[in-house]
Amino acid sequence: MPDRLNLAQRAADLQRMAGETFDIVVIGAGSTGTGSALDAASRGLSVALVEARDFASGTSSRSSRLIHGGLRYLEQGELCLVREALRERSLLLNVIAPHLVRPVPFLYPLTRRLWERVYVGAGMLAYDTLGGSRGLHRHRHMTRRQALRIAPGLDPDALIGAIQYCDAKVDDARHTMTVARTAARYGAAVASNAPVVGFLREAGRITGVRVLDLQSREEIEVRSRQVINAAGVWTDDVQQLVGERGKLRVRASKGIHLVVPRDRVQLDTGLILRTEKSVLFVIPWGRHWIIGTTDHDWELDKAHPAASFTDIDYVLDQVNSVLASPLAHEDVEGVYAGLRPLLADESEGTGKLSREHSVSSPAPGLVSVAGGKYTTYRVMGRDAVDAAVRGLDQKVPPS
Ligand SMILES: Cc1cc2nc3c(=O)[nH]c(=O)nc-3n(C[C@H](O)[C@H](O)[C@H](O)COP(=O)(O)OP(=O)(O)OC[C@H]3O[C@@H](n4cnc5c(N)ncnc54)[C@H](O)[C@@H]3O)c2cc1C
Known part of the structure; x- marks a missing residue:
């Protein structure tokens, strides 16, 4: 298993992606996508994680960097959200x-x-x-x-x-990078500068993604039994590549x-x-x-x-x-x-929109996870993988 994410590891993992059929492909390496990849890989699933730009280059390097429940959400009466986030705070600390x-x-x-x-x-x-x-x-x-x-x-x-x-x-970008590296140590194939540009479909089912390698400019087909869309504010753009309106609007x-x-x-x-x-x-x-x-x-x-x-x-x-x-x-x-x-x-x-997250399955073989907070990345990853596992038809240990 790779100790670091570098050019040699990236080239080897892209080669793996072109040849293997994975249990799960995760789109987006922010806190949610890396959390999903780590959750799945640590439960024994084969995983590919692809990121359009650099790890944590989206929202996950631009937050207030707080691991918190949010006093303000308590005032808004979001008790479950605050309790869940504070449980995560304690686990992380x-x-x-x-x-x-x-x-x-x-x-x-x-x-x-x-x-x-x-x-x-x-x-x-x-x-x-x-x-x-x-x-x-x-x-x-x-x-x-x-x-x-x-x-x-x-x-x-x-x-x-x-x-x-x-x-x-927490240093959000450093933490996300660490989670990506840990997912790789658990066997996930990981590539940055590798945007998803399309989906593979068979008999109405999503069976993988088309990924553009921004270094070689070549497109590869990555086959998988489930795909998780964890593209943050780009969730709708990725959903549009499927050609159907998703259930989540971000x-x-x-x-x-x-x-x-x-x-x-x-x-x-x-x-x-x-x-x-x-x-x-x-x-x-x-x-x-x-x-x-x-x-x-x-x-x-x-x-x-x-x-x-x-x-x-x-x-x-x-x-x-x-x-x-x-x-x-x-x-x-x-x-x-x-x-x-x-x-x-x-x-x-x-300002009034909930910071809760949501998981949906907009098409057979595809799971979308969005919303939430950095603090609850682990719960978001777990919930997304649980939803994907339901479509795998095999016994997978709990998170
Ligand atoms: C100003 C601000 C302050 C915040 N402060 C806090 C805080 O203190 N505490 C807290 O808990 N939360 C905070 N948050 C919320 C938290 O930062 C976000 O909820 C979290 O970082 C979102 O992570 P994500 O992985 O869902 O999205 P992102 O980090 O944006 O990750 C999505 C990734 O998907 C990639 N992607 C997009 N399209 C494709 C494609 N086609 N193919 C492959 N990859 C693709 C993107 O490049 C990106 O890297 C804050 C947010 C903001 C904006």
Whole structure:
């Protein structure tokens, strides 16, 4: 089994893909596709994983990098989603990837008297209780003085007290790459720069995919008994190659982050700020802060989402509302934008769309998995593979 993913391994795996019939082909090597490939390979299935560009080059390298349940989803009443994500957080922190996933504290500045402390405190108590305490500190209430001691960069007039709670963070691209490599170690054939450009069909059934090798410009036919479409915001485009309308509609919602030098904001903790429609995070990241995010529909090129000046000004305005020394455009060393693959609902704004995932089988031999969050990639992979296994007609061990 290969130890690394490189040109020699890629060439060998493409050769394998041209000759073998796999149990499952997975389209897309973001967190969902690599999670599906690893789940299937570790259950003893033969797997091919193909990625149009580079590993994690889509949304899975452009997130807020939090492994979290999401306090905001708790407030929206998405209890099952939060519980599931917090279970995954605990698994990732303590069992699956303690070398990649790290605790991160967040301070929530309070601005209103008693009711806000009671309301937010109750939410954090529920969050801690649902998440279990292993590996993370429980939330704690603070006076303004205590809060300013760990967050001297805050404007003293911007808070009357605070509550601090703990979540987790991960280098998303590195983690996805690690999952792809682990899938390869379990025997998956893996190739990047290998977009799916068509489907193979026999008697109305999907029996594989046509893959374009972007290095040689040759097309190969990869045969399989099941195909999993894990193409994130490209789910509908891949579905269109089948020639039939799928059951899942995915809407792309853009979120941006600013990258600011650590010494520009004096904090010994991350921050979470309530905004009009959502929340804003200030996340410690090495010698920088990552500050975001936003939530707007994106209709342009999905491979190149970009931040507008309006997006940047919005994030600066939000964070400056609590800082003693406001950030300016010159303080911003980097900006990145990503697209959330949200399950579509024509009637809602993207901020209100659920972060739950869905699995469907739009054609015999094809399974689509979309929506969800980075944090729940393992559950998404498991559910997609479970659906594919139902079409395999053989006994496969559980995930
Ligand atoms: C701004 C922002 C912040 C976020 N923050 C968080 C967070 O803090 N925590 C959290 O849990 N979640 C977060 N998310 C959500 C999370 O990042 C996504 O849900 C997750 O990364 C989606 O992964 P994916 O594998 O489904 O999609 P992607 O990572 O986009 O992967 C899909 C892959 O399919 C490939 N592909 C497309 N077409 C083809 C084809 N024809 N052939 C082969 N391959 C193809 C693409 O190149 C791509 O690599 C955030 C999202 C955004 C946008």
